[in-house]
Amino acid sequence: MNASRLSVAPMMDWTDRHCRFFHRQISRHALLYTEMVTSPALVRGGAQHLLAYSDEEHPVALQLGGSDPEELAEAARMGAAAGYDEINLNVGCPSDRVQSGTFGAVLMKSPDLVACCVAAMKRVVDVPVTVKCRIGVDDQEPEKILPDFITRVSEAGCDYLIIHARKAWLQGLSPKENRDIPPLDYGLVQDMKARFPALGISINGGVETLAEAEALIAQGLDGVMIGRAAYHRPWDILSEVDVRLFGASPAASSRAQVLDAMRPYIAAHVAEGGKVHHVTRHMLGLYAGQPGARLWRRVLSERANQPGVGAELIDEALEAMDQPDRLAG
Structure with missing residues (x-):
């Protein structure tokens, strides 16, 4: 291939x-x-x-x-x-x-x-x-x-x-x-x-x-x-x-499946002394063009460098997308 x-x-x-x-x-x-x-x-x-x-x-x-x-x-x-x-x-x-x-x-x-x-x-x-x-x-x-x-x-x-x-x-x-x-x-x-x-x-x-x-x-x-x-x-x-260029099955069926793989990766990186931001800064565009994408980017950007933040930040960002009023103003 x-x-x-x-x-x-x-x-x-x-x-x-x-x-x-x-x-x-x-x-x-x-x-x-x-x-x-x-x-x-x-x-x-x-x-x-x-x-x-x-x-x-x-x-x-x-x-x-x-x-x-x-x-x-x-x-x-x-x-x-x-x-x-x-x-x-x-x-x-x-x-x-x-x-x-x-x-x-x-x-x-x-x-x-x-x-x-x-x-x-x-x-x-x-x-x-x-x-x-x-x-x-x-x-x-x-x-x-x-x-x-x-x-x-x-x-x-x-x-x-x-x-x-x-x-x-x-x-x-x-x-x-x-x-x-x-x-x-x-x-x-x-x-x-x-x-x-x-x-x-x-x-x-x-x-x-x-x-x-x-x-x-x-x-x-x-x-x-x-x-x-x-x-x-x-x-x-x-x-x-x-699928379209390699004639193979897709790596992931949904964005949620991608996030399931990223949570343990982020947790391991943090456990080794790394910062969540090192990883999540590359994930800002995952929901590009989707409803709530701005809130996804906002939570990842604003919270990723705060002390004590771990892989749960992904779920905070997802929750913000689902409940936009939470971040209103």
Whole structure:
């Protein structure tokens, strides 16, 4: 089963292990990604806690940021040893912090270096090594540079490519603006799949519904990666994925079933010294679009950081949805 048919994008400060556990209760088969972990943090900083995850999260991919081939190889080896199902190289993030480290989207300007990084990682791991990139950066002409970029990384052994169908402007646009302002070019990504039929290619950027994802796959792409829509409306995006894209039974028949799995998870996290907020902040969108959704978000947001709060907060939020007058004013 190709888990890349539908994946949830790596998103800094969002797709941590608690978010991934929550998403996994809604879909058993969608591929989940870590937040970007930098190879210097792992190899030089000894931050192996960044590799921690729950076995229930599989299939799960580790996204790495870096530009030193040998350091990335060591970080990839560490990730594979930790049990990750895929190692992904970030060649798409446009943040200033990433640029200063010479990795992320700025690497679109150095395809040979990206190829060296991919080859170095491939030499030391048995799991797939993949790349997430943009269609270009700054004044590059995507239709000219993207085929060359893909040729080089695929020849280096890249197993799969996820293409964010926007350019990144490293000067003049913030990371947030880079997610919205540069125009999407789905047609170019589809052209790349036609030009490189043997290479698995997923598309990322602007996909808001499962129906849109199905349409893109029907047009010949191998998969779709969804970011913010999956985070803000997880039930809408993920609850039917297993049936519609993977031909499997649904992971959960209701939101209530998801919450039944989250209660013991939250309780265990709190027992280990964690805060309820670490988990529930990712659950605010579970009832998006439903009656009482605002009250659900309000209770979770206002109460999750208060002392002594545990998994019972979920039931308080549900009660508020059922009895809105309780929180009136």
